[in-house]
Amino acid sequence: MHESFIVSFLVAGVFASTPALAESRDMVIEIYRIAPGKHEEFLRQIALFDRANAEAGLPPRQLFVHQDGASWDFVLLQPAHHTEEENAKLDAAFKKLGLPQGAKFFVTFRQLIAEHSDTFVEATTAAEYLKKLD
Numbered sequence: 241m242h243e244s245f246i247v248s249f250l251v252a253g254v255f256a257s258t259p260a261l262a263e264s265r266d267m268v269i270e271i272y273r274i275a276p277g278k279h280e281e282f283l284r285q286i287a288l289f290d291r292a293n294a295e296a297g298l299p300p301r302q303l304f305v306h307q308d309g310a311s312w313d314f315v316l317l318q319p320a321h322h323t324e325e326e327n328a329k330l331d332a333a334f335k336k337l338g339l340p341q342g343a344k345f346f347v348t349f350r351q352l353i354a355e356h357s358d359t360f361v362e363a364t365t366a367a368e369y370l371k372k373l374d
Contacts, residue, residue: 266321273354295336298319
């Protein structure tokens with residue numbers, strides 16, 4: 241299945257069915273191929289990130305697990321931006337949980353990934369987007 245179709249399908253489905261995500265229209269879709277043998281470790285890391293989100297008062301990421309078809313393993317959907325206050329709460333939660341930050345985050349997390357892409361999107365409907373054209 242073509243990746244752009246997956247992106248459109250995920251955003252439309254999650255946006256329509258998840259009221260918390262409807263508040264934030266700027267979303268990021270992360271598509272991951274995991275390094276061999278690192279799938280469980282990746283999921284455990286994401287669970288810790290979601291725990292940090294909970295401690296900061298933010299919703300967990302939406303996780304999509306590959307079943308059949310394309311070469312990706314996991315897709316994550318989450319708001320693309322946080323307020324300064326939310327970022328401060330996330331930083332505190334990461335520190336409390338002992339999660340790496342900054343450059344340490346990058347090199348640690350990348351050990352789990354064979355390939356990934358990020359796509360920033362606006363969650364909307366066709367009717368809402370057409371209003372921008374009118």
